Amino acid sequence: MLGLGIIKGLVETGRNFVGSYFKPERLVTIQYPEKHLPPVEAARTIPFLVYDGKDSMKGLRCTACTICETECPPKCIYIVKDTVKKPDYLGKMQNQPKVFDIDISVCMGCGICVEVCPFESIKMDQVFELSGSDRFGAMLLHKAQLVKSNDYFGEICHEQATQINAARADDVRKAEAKAKADADAKAKAAAVAVSNAAAGVAAVAASSMTATPGTTQPDSKPAPKAASTSTPLPAPSKPTVPSATP
Amino acid sequence: MIDSLDQIFVSLKHWLVGLTPEAWQPLVSILVSIVPIMALFGTCFAATTIFERKILGRAQNRLGPNRVRAFGVKTFGLLQPIADGIKMLTKEDIVPFAADKVVHFLAPVVLTTPAWMLFSVIPLGRNMAAIDLDAGILFFFAVGSASELAVFMAGWSSKNKYSLVGSMRAIAQMISYEVPLVLSTIPVLMLAGTLSPSQVVEAQGVGTGFFAHWFVFTPWGLSGFVVFLIAATAESNRSPFDLPEAESEIIAGFLTEYSGFKYALFFLGEYIGLFAVAGMAVTLFLGGWQAPCKALEFIPSYLWFFGKFAVLIVFFIWVRATLPRLRLDQLLALAWRFLVPLALINLVVAALWHFMGSWQFIAAMPVRWGICAMLVVLPFVWFARLLNGGKVAPRKYRYAE
Numbered sequence: 119m120l121g122l123g124i125i126k127g128l129v130e131t132g133r134n135f136v137g138s139y140f141k142p143e144r145l146v147t148i149q150y151p152e153k154h155l156p157p158v159e160a161a162r163t164i165p166f167l168v169y170d171g172k173d174s175m176k177g178l179r180c181t182a183c184t185i186c187e188t189e190c191p192p193k194c195i196y197i198v199k200d201t202v203k204k205p206d207y208l209g210k211m212q213n214q215p216k217v218f219d220i221d222i223s224v225c226m227g228c229g230i231c232v233e234v235c236p237f238e239s240i241k242m243d244q245v246f247e248l249s250g251s252d253r254f255g256a257m258l259l260h261k262a263q264l265v266k267s268n269d270y271f272g273e274i275c276h277e278q279a280t281q282i283n284a285a286r287a288d289d290v291r292k293a294e295a296k297a298k299a300d301a302d303a304k305a306k307a308a309a310v311a312v313s314n315a316a317a318g319v320a321a322v323a324a325s326s327m328t329a330t331p332g333t334t335q336p337d338s339k340p341a342p343k344a345a346s347t348s349t350p351l352p353a354p355s356k357p358t359v360p361s362a363t364p
Numbered sequence: 365m366i367d368s369l370d371q372i373f374v375s376l377k378h379w380l381v382g383l384t385p386e387a388w389q390p391l392v393s394i395l396v397s398i399v400p401i402m403a404l405f406g407t408c409f410a411a412t413t414i415f416e417r418k419i420l421g422r423a424q425n426r427l428g429p430n431r432v433r434a435f436g437v438k439t440f441g442l443l444q445p446i447a448d449g450i451k452m453l454t455k456e457d458i459v460p461f462a463a464d465k466v467v468h469f470l471a472p473v474v475l476t477t478p479a480w481m482l483f484s485v486i487p488l489g490r491n492m493a494a495i496d497l498d499a500g501i502l503f504f505f506a507v508g509s510a511s512e513l514a515v516f517m518a519g520w521s522s523k524n525k526y527s528l529v530g531s532m533r534a535i536a537q538m539i540s541y542e543v544p545l546v547l548s549t550i551p552v553l554m555l556a557g558t559l560s561p562s563q564v565v566e567a568q569g570v571g572t573g574f575f576a577h578w579f580v581f582t583p584w585g586l587s588g589f590v591v592f593l594i595a596a597t598a599e600s601n602r603s604p605f606d607l608p609e610a611e612s613e614i615i616a617g618f619l620t621e622y623s624g625f626k627y628a629l630f631f632l633g634e635y636i637g638l639f640a641v642a643g644m645a646v647t648l649f650l651g652g653w654q655a656p657c658k659a660l661e662f663i664p665s666y667l668w669f670f671g672k673f674a675v676l677i678v679f680f681i682w683v684r685a686t687l688p689r690l691r692l693d694q695l696l697a698l699a700w701r702f703l704v705p706l707a708l709i710n711l712v713v714a715a716l717w718h719f720m721g722s723w724q725f726i727a728a729m730p731v732r733w734g735i736c737a738m739l740v741v742l743p744f745v746w747f748a749r750l751l752n753g754g755k756v757a758p759r760k761y762r763y764a765e
């Protein structure tokens with residue numbers, strides 16, 4: 119009959135009204151500035167630049183390759199390459215950005231810059247209290263404001279950071295092994311010039327199993343580097359790709 | 365003693381007017397009536413805005429506004445109306461470039477002024493109507509319908525499609541619901557035999573019996589009261605009939621282009637209209653300022669009036685917390701296919717009730733009650749069936765080819 123549903127609804131809201139005074143656990147909202155909800159790992163707001171170690175400028179992972187600048191849909195990243203290079207985590211000399219700006223009033227938080235960065239250098243942050251009284255200047259974040267330590271990244275995205283750290287440690291180990299093998303090979307080559315081919319096999323076997331004997335050292339060099347950039351990439355892309363088709 | 369407490373405001377007014385020179389007395393008398401009414405219902409408005417938000421919040425398991433502090437002292441949000449008022453007054457008043465400036469300016473005034481005038485005929489207590497008009501109820505509905513004009517002025521002058529759609533909806537809704545609103549009051553006028561609100565209230569008094577004869581305690585009165593309440597909700601554009609302002613569909617309807625103080629005036633006007641129509645519901649069906657039984661008559665009449673009034677307002681808020689918004693076709697169907705027929709049948713029921721009142725035989729009372737109750741309940745069930753088309757099932761959507 120017409121009206122019964124209305125009465126049921128009235129009873130329900132009436133119960134909520136009385137119940138919310140006696141059972142605080144009924145309240146679905148929290149008192150925001152005083153209390154915060156626990157952070158969600160998949161949450162993302164604006165990007166930040168990751169650095170290793172203590173010094174944010176020395177440990178900066180960014181190599182100023184400008185891929186993110188090119189790919190950013192609203193074009194809110196601005197990069198100027200520095201003329202001096204600095205060593206990266208493998209000790210290789212790399213470019214570094216002199217200027218790295220992100221206009222967060224333009225950034226739409228799509229995370230594409232994170233997807234395309236080959237150096238695990240840019241990641242999505244979870245800060246959201248970003249309001250400022252200046253509409254233009256305060257919303258343009260410079261390099262110094264964008265850098266955050268790898269430890270911080272580990273705090274907000276624990277799983278992903280662990281994976282990346284493991285992969286990078288692996289890289290370092292491989293690079294060391296390779297350097298050692300190279301050094302050994304060189305020593306042997308200098309000592310025994312005749313048994314050239316045998317030393318080459320030993321060096322390659324130490325770095326990669328797939329390499330055929332007879333490959334020379336300069337050719338096998340990029341192999342660990344390619345592995346370091348390609349293996350961790352699928353991991354960050356996973357949460358952003360919706361798994362619609364089972 | 366009890367009488368003097370009951371009449372304290374009336375005596376106060378007489379005393380105040382008596383203090384002034386004779387030539388001024390008519391003017392002072394008017395002022396002394398108007399100022400308390402405006403102050404009282406203005407305060408009611410402020411209180412309702414905060415309590416409405418509080419109750420809505422609690423009904424949805426939220427806390428509601430609880431932030432406003434005064435000089436560092438926690439007020440549990442009770443000062444929210446003051447904060448809102450300051451905000452409204454200091455906001456920029458934006459008038460669209462293409463708007464009809466004069467009409468755009470006049471619309472809030474045209475809405476608010478008649479809304480205040482409605483209180484002049486409502487008896488707030490024994491001998492406490494500002495003007496005791498003989499045709500007060502007629503005056504009430506005549507002036508009350510001015511709000512339609514204001515809403516349409518607002519929508520039309522804004523030169524905005526949302527405003528126009530909103531005001532068109534408002535016109536369709538308010539004119540449709542005016543019909544059941546007025547029709548549902550007619551039985552009261554028939555049985556009380558007068559158009560004067562004060563005499564309608566007198567007719568519902570305790571009289572010689574023990575219990576008061578509030579009209580809502582009769583079959584036709586109950587039916588009329590329900591129809592009146594539904595129509596009154598629609599008349600004052602409140603949820604679930606808030607289509608003219610439907611935020612999720614047309615931004616703010618006819619209020620879209622209003623800001624600052626003009627918006628506040630609209631807000632005020634709508635609440636004042638709601639108060640007036642709730643006051644009229646109390647007057648017509650809930651016995652006005654009459655106590656429900658002889659034993660409770662020692663409580664002053666104005667307290668009875670405001671008690672009933674507050675209950676009705678809380679009920680309106682409760683309904684708002686509960687019901688979702690209707691679609692426009694549902695809204696009009698409810699008015700024309702449900703409320704109007706019920707109100708028309710109610711006329712017949714009231715007439716029957718009146719004539720059966722003179723029956724003298726044994727068990728005349730139960731027979732009278734039975735027949736009238738049946739005549740109220742059966743059409744209700746029947747029209748409710750028709751309204752649903754006899755079946756309730758998920759809607760089938762047809763898409764354009």
Ligand code: SF4
Nearest residue numbers: 190225226228229231
């Ligand atoms: S999150 Fe998207 S919009 Fe923001 S900087 Fe990265 S690519 Fe640009």
Ligand code: SF4
Nearest residue numbers: 180181183184186235
């Ligand atoms: S893609 Fe990565 S490494 Fe390249 S400029 Fe952007 S943040 Fe730096």
